[in-house]
Amino acid sequence: MSILGFEFRRYLGSLWVWVLSLIGLLLMFMAFYPVLAADAAVLDLFLRHYPEELLKVFGVGGELSLATVAGFLAFSFVVVQLCLAVQSAYYGFSFLSVEERELTADFLYAKPVSRLRVLTEKYLAAGGALLVTNAAVWIGTFLSIAWFGGDAPYDVRAVISLLLTVPIFQLFFFSLGFLATALSK
Known part of the structure; x- marks a missing residue:
């Protein structure tokens, strides 16, 4: 069994919880949008x-209004980003410490593979999960x-530009968690 496959399977349990929770969170927030859009003038x-x-x-102001789909999404996406930061930092924290916690570090480093390959495959598994x-x-x-969203028009470019920040955001917090673990040893 490859290290990459083993490590990715290790992430699967928590990964499905995160995926379903984030989708549920997005659906829950957007369920409030029709009510707020109906009273757009009062809200503004x-x-x-x-x-x-x-x-x-909160990503509101300027062109974006909470009465628009993109504006409301930007407002509610702050909570999603908080969850993504927690997940990414957790994966970064547990990146090195899981072997020590489960007492498998000596076994892993005794295998006939280089430490660089072990770390690379572990990093690829964490990156795949993210x-x-x-x-x-x-x-x-x-x-x-x-x-x-109903039939309300929305700026697809604004939504996509918001979503394009997610991998950078995840990588930043994963790196912070990894760095904290690496420096604490």
């Missing part, structure tokens, strides 16, 4: 009293827009 009036900086943090999560976020986003 309400948001005018918020500081500009706070609106930028890629599956990324694909699930894309599917969940467009599925939730299709189900709850």
Whole structure:
């Protein structure tokens, strides 16, 4: 059995929980969109009293309004990004420490493969798991827009540009978790 296959199977249990949870979270948030879009004028009036900086943090302001599909998605995507950060950092933290925790580090390093190959295959398995999560976020986003966006037009480029940040975001937090584990040893 290859190290890559073994490591990827190790991620599968938590991966399915993350995938289903993120899709459910996206669907839950977008289920609120039709209600908010119906009162768009009241919502925009309400948001005018918020500081500009706070609106930028949540991805609202400027061209985007919570009354639009892209604006509401940008607002709710902050919570999805928080979940992605937790998942990516967890995978980064457990990247090296799982062998020590399960007492398999000596066995793994005694195999007739180089340490570089072991780390590369473990990294590819973690990257594959994060890629599956990324694909699930894309599917969940467009599925939730299709189900709850109604006939409201939306800027597909804005949604895609938001989704293109996900792999960079995941890699950043995975690297932070990995770095924290590597420096603590």
